Amino acid sequence: AIVAEVLGVDLERVHVQRVDSDVSPIDIGSYSSRVTFMMGNAARRAAEDLKAQLLRAASHRTGHPVEQLEVAYERIQVRHRPEVGVTFMEALHAAMERAGALTATGAYSSPPMGGSFKGARAGTAPAYSFGAYVAEVAVDPETGLYRAEKMWAAFDCGRPLNRLAVEGQVEGSIHMALGQVMGESMNYRGARLLNPSLLEYKIPAPAQMPEIEVLLVGDDDxxxxxxxxxxxxxxLIAALPAMGNAIYDAVGVRCYELPITPDRIVRGIEDRRKEGRAWKGA
Structure with a gap:
């Protein structure tokens, strides 16, 4: 999407090719939520390089200087005379006639952050996302069973380049968070793992998912x-305390470890009664 936006072409023209790690430039990996930011900036710079080559070719074809040209949809045209221009393919062919196959590269390194001492940049980032979540739960104080009824998720990711994908990512993250809250754990007896497969590792089923309302907020970074x-x-992060706080608001039991299982909720309610503190909803 970033490359297509820079070049003004249809998204179907852009293809990501598989590469061989033996011959491709080194990269430290796809993790820490860095792909859109780091690779996106690198892809944009490569696309800007390619765009400059196409603008020069279009300049020769139209007789107008590069400074007067702009990229439109599948077209390069004169800014003040949009009827004068060439198609993307015409500009591409003109550029290839002069230089052969076009290649462009782009790289991105985040600006210097932190101090000058060793390890000063650890944990720093050029941009941070933010989230504010609200969870609504229903809790049975007799059994400790609970259910997430609805989740409101306000998330600041800057400008969402693909709104549908971002909303799906938020919903998927809430599913992962509910798994951590409701049942995911690795249970050991001594050194033996008692639940070694996904049949015993409890992740939420589709029927256990709440209604989710995603609100994408924030400004461009x-x-x-x-x-x-x-x-x-x-x-994912904000959904965890949102669920814990909702359970506390419902029955007055504060849990400090995950997962928050029904037996822990019942035990917390019993402890409150022993201390002479009635259940919050009574």
């Missing part, structure tokens, strides 16, 4: 590609 930040791991 000045360092991100077209103002984008991240929507990778960030959307």
């Amino acid at each position: 000045p360092e991100g590609p077209f103002g984008a930040k991240e929507a990778g791991e960030g959307p």
